[in-house]
Amino acid sequence: MRFSGSDKYVTTGDLTLAVNAAVTLQRPLLIKGEPGTGKTMLAEEVAAALGRPLFQWHIKSTTKAQQGLYEYDAVSRLRDSQLGEAKVADIGSYILKGVLWQAFECATPSVVLIDEIDKADIEFPNDLLRELDRMEFFVYETRQNVRARHRPAVFITSNNEKELPDAFLRRCFFHYIKFPDRETMKRIVDVHFPGLKPALLREALEVFFELREIPGLKKKPSTSELLDWLKLLLAEDIPPEALHSKDNKSAIPPLHGALLKNEQDVHLFERLIFMARQNR
Amino acid sequence: MLIDFFLHLKENRLPVSIKEFLALLEALQQHVIEHSLDDFYVLSRAILVKDETHFDKFDRAFGEYFKGVEALPGMEALIPEEWLRQAVKKHLSDAECAKLEKLGWEKLMETFKKRLAEQKERHSGGSKWIGTGGTSPFGHGGTHPEGIRVGGKSENRSAVKVWEKREYRNLDDSVEIGTRNIKIALRRLRRFARQGAPEELDLEGTIAGTARNAGWLDLRLRPERHNAVKVLLFLDIGGSMDDHIRVCEELFSACHSEFKHLEYYYFHNCVYEYLWKDNRRRHSERIDTHDVLHRYGNDYKLIFVGDAAMSPYEILQPWGSVEYNNAEPGATWLRRLTDTWPHAIWLNPESEHAWQYRQSTSLIHNLMGGRMFPLTLDGLERGMRLLSK
Ligand SMILES: Nc1ncnc2c1ncn2[C@@H]1O[C@H](COP(=O)(O)OP(=O)(O)OP(=O)(O)O)[C@@H](O)[C@H]1O
Numbered sequence: 059m060r061f062s063g064s065d066k067y068v069t070t071g072d073l074t075l076a077v078n079a080a081v082t083l084q085r086p087l088l089i090k091g092e093p094g095t096g097k098t099m100l101a102e103e104v105a106a107a108l109g110r111p112l113f114q115w116h117i118k119s120t121t122k123a124q125q126g127l128y129e130y131d132a133v134s135r136l137r138d139s140q141l142g143e144a145k146v147a148d149i150g151s152y153i154l155k156g157v158l159w160q161a162f163e164c165a166t167p168s169v170v171l172i173d174e175i176d177k178a179d180i181e182f183p184n185d186l187l188r189e190l191d192r193m194e195f196f197v198y199e200t201r202q203n204v205r206a207r208h209r210p211a212v213f214i215t216s217n218n219e220k221e222l223p224d225a226f227l228r229r230c231f232f233h234y235i236k237f238p239d240r241e242t243m244k245r246i247v248d249v250h251f252p253g254l255k256p257a258l259l260r261e262a263l264e265v266f267f268e269l270r271e272i273p274g275l276k277k278k279p280s281t282s283e284l285l286d287w288l289k290l291l292l293a294e295d296i297p298p299e300a301l302h303s304k305d306n307k308s309a310i311p312p313l314h315g316a317l318l319k320n321e322q323d324v325h326l327f328e329r330l331i332f333m334a335r336q337n338r
Numbered sequence: 339m340l341i342d343f344f345l346h347l348k349e350n351r352l353p354v355s356i357k358e359f360l361a362l363l364e365a366l367q368q369h370v371i372e373h374s375l376d377d378f379y380v381l382s383r384a385i386l387v388k389d390e391t392h393f394d395k396f397d398r399a400f401g402e403y404f405k406g407v408e409a410l411p412g413m414e415a416l417i418p419e420e421w422l423r424q425a426v427k428k429h430l431s432d433a434e435c436a437k438l439e440k441l442g443w444e445k446l447m448e449t450f451k452k453r454l455a456e457q458k459e460r461h462s463g464g465s466k467w468i469g470t471g472g473t474s475p476f477g478h479g480g481t482h483p484e485g486i487r488v489g490g491k492s493e494n495r496s497a498v499k500v501w502e503k504r505e506y507r508n509l510d511d512s513v514e515i516g517t518r519n520i521k522i523a524l525r526r527l528r529r530f531a532r533q534g535a536p537e538e539l540d541l542e543g544t545i546a547g548t549a550r551n552a553g554w555l556d557l558r559l560r561p562e563r564h565n566a567v568k569v570l571l572f573l574d575i576g577g578s579m580d581d582h583i584r585v586c587e588e589l590f591s592a593c594h595s596e597f598k599h600l601e602y603y604y605f606h607n608c609v610y611e612y613l614w615k616d617n618r619r620r621h622s623e624r625i626d627t628h629d630v631l632h633r634y635g636n637d638y639k640l641i642f643v644g645d646a647a648m649s650p651y652e653i654l655q656p657w658g659s660v661e662y663n664n665a666e667p668g669a670t671w672l673r674r675l676t677d678t679w680p681h682a683i684w685l686n687p688e689s690e691h692a693w694q695y696r697q698s699t700s701l702i703h704n705l706m707g708g709r710m711f712p713l714t715l716d717g718l719e720r721g722m723r724l725l726s727k
Pocket residue numbers: 066067068069091092093094095096097098099100215217246249281282285
């Protein structure tokens with residue numbers, strides 16, 4: 059079965075091609091791109107479209123590779139032993155299965171999402187090389203070999219906070235989600251707000267893309283911000299004309315706080331508008 | 339076959355590996371793509387290139403390799419014969435196909451190969467295949483029954499190919515080759531500070547503590563080691579620095595993988611009230627140096643890279659800059675920066691013994707409190723040792 063986007067998720071041809079190539083050849087797919095370009099959502103949508111269960115592993119700075127396989131809760135066991143608990147004898151009751159283990163023992167092919175891998179320590183990806191290659195690992199405590207019943211489709215996202223090791227990269231396919239162009243953005247908005255007035259959409263996109271062009275913004279507004287903003291505009295019933303009249307470039311668009319969340323960015327923006335007014 | 343393409347990428351200094359090349363072959367074998375050059379572009383990029391900063395390099399290499407290849411010879415070099423046959427058939431009408439079968443594939447392929455060899459001999463001969471407009475069986479869009487075009491779909495698309503748009507140019511920030519030495523030296527900067535949340539069981543501490551507790555468990559945790567070095571990199575770009583830009587970029591690309599936080603800014607000759615992040619937009623996207631001063635804590639280490647070659651006016655005089663109307667002299671800005679980030683060094687790509695002959699270099703050398711080092715392995719060692727203190 060091939061992935062081709064969904065009624066909730068807009069894709070471009072190059073993205074679906076990369077997804078299908080990775081799924082067919084059973085290689086992990088590394089996804090990068092600006093915040094809010096749908097990296098995390100992609101795995102969810104692929105799982106739904108292919109009818110596979112999804113196992114999500116959200117990475118934090120303290121996450122260890124081992125935790126994706128299993129954890130041996132030695133501290134509880136030590137404590138229990140001091141309290142004389144009976145289950146102490148069975149080391150297996152202190153082995154906690156990680157996300158990859160769960161995916162490996164899944165009865166059907168599954169999708170695994172390793173979200174924001176760049177948050178972890180630099181060594182993290184290296185510690186998963188063998189597991190992602192062979193889709194198996196060894197549990198030392200119980201002398202048990204865990205092997206995937208079906209190789210899961212693995213999606214890995216990164217926000218570029220750290221570079222990933224070469225050995226890891228060689229094993230992945232890679233796709234960089236470009237920031238959506240106007241046409242793609244229209245389709246994305248349409249998915250979230252079907253039947254939006256064309257005039258409102260046009261004006262809103264105009265403001266949005268213009269805002270993104272402002273040099274020196276700390277955080278350019280992303281897809282999610284655009285969607286939030288539109289929701290507010292609709293809730294407040296703002297007419298399209300109020301957004302952006304051609305002869306009046308110096309008006310501050312309503313509710314712009316939804317687009318610019320950083321205080322300094324808001325100041326910068328207001329300063330620019332102020333200058334534009336003076337130059338009139 | 340595809341090997342030429344692979345080697346071409348390697349020649350263009352893309353870090354592609356055999357493992358990835360084999361994966362690409364596997365993908366073609368498994369018919370992951372239809373017979374179109376556009377799809378081949380996306381597929382080969384997804385499999386061979388793992389970093390968007392290399393996309394631009396890839397686009398250029400891809401374009402170079404496939405220029406004029408809408409006529410077949412280039413494709414023949416790329417693609418297994420069977421694949422080619424199918425591709426060709428898709429773009430011919432049934433009648434044309436029949437005619438072609440009559441002429442015979444063998445003959446057609448043979449001619450390709452001859453032409454290809456010819457083209458290889460005369461390296462510039464590529465133009466022979468372009469714009470032959472249908473008079474040759476191998477020209478594109480031809481009316482000859484044997485006229486074949488593989489990337490046939492592209493007639494309906496805009497003339498500019500994806501890879502010709504160079505959309506990723508701005509992401510290219512790395513020059514990989516030759517960075518090995520520098521990497522070794524930069525590693526000195528890694529300081530495995532014991533800080534952060536407690537998360538590692540301190541076994542010795544626990545044993546000692548438990549013993550002291552007469553056998554009652556006394557768990558001790560200690561913070562795990564992690565790389566805590568934060569770096570601000572200020573690069574002199576343009577002007578007299580151009581000779582050194584390559585060395586500079588090597589340092590830069592090496593830095594990327596070494597630090598937890600690495601921020602870089604460009605300046606020209608000396609630092610004034612503006613810096614920028616994207617050299618092509620240096621005039622439109624300037625960043626207030628004051629903002630930068632306030633943005634990063636004093637635990638950042640500051641590294642300048644520049645030859646410090648300029649007119650002394652640019653350092654000492656207000657309004658002395660060649661580019662800006664700087665109200666304050668460069669020296670003031672330099673002091674402001676090194677006051678904010680006391681862990682600062684200046685790396686100079688020019689050889690050390692030449693420094694004394696240049697007034698501006700001596701000035702900056704002094705302003706930096708002597709913390710100027712040449713951009714050699716040894717100079718880096720010294721600089722990094724100083725920064726790690
Ligand atoms: N292609 C798309 N189709 C439909 N909705 C989209 C698309 N891209 C983004 N969105 C919307 O933007 C939101 C953010 O997407 P998501 O969280 O997947 O982004 P992300 O790239 O993972 O961001 P981050 O880097 O911040 O984690 C989604 O919840 C969705 O509403």
